[in-house]
């Protein structure tokens with residue numbers, strides 16, 4: 273029987289959108305999954321103590337800190353969960369690991385490859401002492417995507433030839449959506465590429481079990497200045513056309529082709545300008561014996577095509593991924609009673625706590641995060657290099 277009397281003291285840095293997603297996960301996980309350690313929500317950390325306290329009250333955090341260094345120094349904190357902008361990840365994560373705290377860090381792992389390498393080195397060193405780090409590529413924990421990986425690993429698709437990966441959002445289509453940290457390169461590292469492109473890079477490598485080995489990409493910024501001030505109560509928020517404007521320093525959209533180690537050809541797109549698409553994180557994989565297709569806007573479904581079936585009856589089948597034998601779903605509701613965005617974060621906590629208790633490296637590790645960071649950096653380098661771009665002659 274599980275000894276739930278063993279506790280895991282959690283300290284979380286950041287309390288906004290991702291902070292709330294993580295907070296609910298720490299609270300919910302032990303109610304649905306038999307965890308080997310019971311998470312204690314010891315402290316929530318944020319520079320705006322009043323705002324942090326309000327979120328702490330909402331989710332049941334026991335205390336509030338205003339300085340992440342103080343959080344790390346506390347004896348009752350065993351794990352530091354980092355939900356802050358990318359420019360802070362390396363410093364907090366490395367300090368926490370060196371202090372002997374397990375770390376969960378939001379994606380992308382860092383803003384640069386150099387920072388990600390530092391983090392991966394610190395994580396490898398900590399792991400030798402039984403202290404573990406994981407990066408939050410949450411979509412891996414969507415049951416349908418986890419199931420897709422199982423199908424590919426079982427050989428159901430045969431040889432993988434194509435990976436079509438898209439992450440489509442539309443929260444920047446209005447040119448008067450105000451500036452925020454996600455539009456500032458010094459804070460976010462990059463735009464759509466790192467914020468959402470990173471998710472599909474990880475998901476593609478995870479589902480296929482194969483690494484991306486080369487890329488060729490383009491980046492676009494469609495709206496290069498936006499209101500400096502505005503309402504940030506939603507992801508994009510709203511601003512005024514008459515307001516003072518400041519520069520957007522990141523990409524609005526990224527597109528790239530990719531080669532995989534297994535020989536597959538990938539086509540990737542990440543954009544915040546896909547009008548009408550709210551959170552369409554999509555993956556379609558074509559293999560010699562079958563294919564699969566996923567769209568997060570219908571996250572409980574996986575479409576599967578079996579090319580070994582007779583042609584006259586073959587076709588994409590729509591599988592509702594809510595059976596007790598599907599990944600994660602047995603802990604929740606009866607078949608057909610689907611899951612939502614927040615469940616990926618809960619599954620992330622479950623897998624992390626299980627790995628820590630078992631003394632095993634949780635995945636995606638910081639090394640996995642570094643591999644994604646290298647893909648992002650290669651896309652940026654490729655996008656800056658015009659030497660291989662060929663102009664298409666236009667009739668006068």
Ligand code: SOE
Pocket residue numbers: 289441467468507551
């Ligand atoms: C914004 O684009 C965002 O919140 C990402 O930062 C998250 O990682 C993704 O899960 C949803 O969209």
